Amino acid sequence: MQRVHLQGIAKSFGATKVLEQIDLTIEPGEFLVLLGPSGCGKSTLLNIVAGLEQPTGGRIHFGDRDVTDLEPDQRDIAMVFQSYALYPTMSVRRNMGFALKMQGLSTAEIAAKVADVAKLLQIEHLLDRKPAQLSGGQQQRVAIGRALVREPQVFLLDEPLSNLDAKLRADMRVELKRLHERGRRTTLYVTHDQVEAMTFASRIVVMDKGRVQQCDRPEVVYAKPANRFVAGFVGAPTMNFLEGELALLSDGPALRLKENLLPLPGLWASRGLQVGQKVVLGLRPEHIGLAAADDVGTCPGHVVMTEPTGPDLYVRIRLAGQEVTSRMSPGQAPSPGQKVALELDGKAASLFDVADGQRLN
Amino acid sequence: MRRLPLYLMLSIAALMVLFPLLVMLSTSLKPLDEINHGSLFALPQDPTLAAWTKAWGGACISGTCRGLSVWFANSFAIVLPALFCSLALGALTGYALSLRTARWVDMLFAALLIGLFIPPQVTLYPMIVLVREMGLFGTLGGLVFAHTVWGLAFVTLLFRNFFLSVPRDLLKAARIDGAGFLATFWHVMLPLSLPVCAVALVLQFTYIWNDFILGLTFAGPGQQPVTVALNVLAGSQFGQQEYNVNMAATMIAALPTILVYLLSGRLFVRGIAAGAVKG
Secondary structure, three states: OOOEEEEEEEEEEOOEEEEEEEEEEEOOOOEEEEEOOOOOOHHHHHHHHHOOOOOOEEEEEEOOEEOOOOOHHHOOEEEEOOOOOOOOOOOHHHHHHHHHHHOOOOHHHHHHHHHHHHHHOOOHHHOOOOHHHOOHHHHHHHHHHHHHOOOOOEEEEEOOOOOOOHHHHHHHHHHHHHHHHHHOOEEEEEEOOHHHHHHHOOEEEEEEOOEEEEEEOHHHHHHOOOEHHHHHHOOOOOOEEEEEEEEEEOOEEEEEEOOEEEEOOOOOOOOOOOOOOEEEEEEOHHHEEEOOOOOOOOEEEEEEEEEEOOOOEEEEEEEOOEEEEEEEOHHHOOOOOOEEEEEEOHHHOEEEEOOOOEEOO | OOOHHHHHHHHHHHHHHHHHHHHHHHHHOOOHHHHHHOOOOOOOOOOOOHHHHHHHHOOOEOOEOOOOHHHHHHHHHHHHHHHHHHHHHHHHHHHHHHOOOOHHHHHHHHHHHHHHHOOHHHHHHHHHHHHHHOOOOOOHHHHHHHHHHHHHHHHHHHHHHHHHOOOHHHHHHHHHOOOOHHHHHHHHHHHHOHHHHHHHHHHHHHHHHHOOHHHHHHOOOOOOOHHHHHHHHHOOOOOOOOHHHHHHHHHHHHHHHHHHHHHOHHHHHHHHHOOOOOO
16 A cells, blocks of 8 residues: 655646646545546546656655656556456456566466456456457456456556446446455546545545646535535536625525525624625535425525426525525425525535635635 | 349449459360360360469479479468568557657658559669668568568558557556557557458468569579569460460469458458558
8 A cells, every 4th residue: 555645746738738736645545536527637647647648747656656757567556447448359367467467477376366356356257258248347347357456556547437337337336445445455536427436535636627626525525615616516416606795684694696685594604704795605405495484584486397306306496586406305395386485504505706716614 | 123233233243354264264274276276265165174284383484394383382482471571560660650659750651651652663773772782682582671661661551550540548558567569569459450460461462472573673593483484484485375374374373362362351351341441
């Protein structure tokens, strides 16, 4: 197990800056997830850690070792690709043993290690097949097996589940998590799927436009997004944003939206927020709910449509001239056209700066 | 029945292509008398393989009367090493160019491609000088060298375009697994390119086997390929022309290329389909 330390990593192709000043530390045994939309530079960063691409600035350390100028095979890493990248002409057995063969291990040693990993992943019966004779899920297992056989210090995964169908993806998610808990290898995992990020990560790094937007535990990233980008990217359906002015009612803080006043009980305004200041209020769908009969600070809404998803019901509601999404349980279901009293959870609300989108509270 | 016109067209086309071959075959099976007194298109009255055996083992060419068999062996001695060299060198060059490690690599490839569009007759003289300076003129090595050089542009094009279609992730995976330039080529890329190898093999075999001008120019005495011998045999100005022997000899000379094509047929078609010869 190794600590991976990235220091001021930058990468540009010609005039295009792909990565700017990335500073990250992956603790030994940690499962760090790089999350971001396509084109945010996360795969480039992974390739740089792997040694497949050279950074234009910055240094990479594995433990005390500076690996910036080392070839991938000298870094003691293994990588799983989205496309699996199994060698089509080799059997599963040879695919898994290829790296060991290149290291010059004896045939007996290779056979023993491949057999061990094949047993762990339950792919022993596939060992003599070619990749083309395997299903997508089986290919994925083999690709993971090929990486595990090397017993790498650092495990790199580039969207490994993106090519699987939904059911299989859920199964492999559980399996990958179990594998990591068993081996506790330092892992760097790239994905654009926030469910995967939430499932695995000890910490999530949210990236956009070549920069780290936030790096924290999944629950913190979800509950206290560092800026509007993170708030909008993490969570589905996405967070509701309402732009208005902070106000103070007799019974607590509120947001003024034109002529409407939305009470936000429990909003703790810190760090010099002032009444009258323009802010963007961020509320997750589960923080907008139907008010109970005895609630005082409520606001009127108008149900536009409902979206049942099984366990949850998403309700589009017109609130103070804007549409917001609320998450309710199917039993609560108001019908479209109905007028409802809403309660906003001020304790869970996020406030962002109007200009730069940074978190204010 | 709606397909009848289609089959009719195809049959006519096939007949047009095969007709000369049929005439050759029928003529080669006739005795000389029958040729001299009958129609060229008439089928043999009294088929005999005498012309074939003479063409193979008895016809006199350049003073030796041992037929084509000697020259046939010469051709193989030229084709096999030339084939191996041009394929090995072309595949490796194509692989190196397909990596496109720098911008000028594509320009290098473009320069190589120019070689495709220059007929060998144009560069024949400089090539002779080059081979002479290398001290290889009139040797088997010189001829093999000439064939390798002339085939290089084409074979490289085939392999480079195929390797370019191989997913980049495969190369990355090989690099992470610790395979260097040559190991990746040998273990990953070359096995993938088997259908392309078949295409290159068939086309290069055909080209080198059928070559006349390089064989005539570069081969030393007694090393000339079967095409040169065939020209001597059929082009002889003296004595009576033995058409049946000439026809048989021509067919013998053409046989290997047909066999190579038929034997590698399925792989060849797969290679063409795999985009081996797409621009």
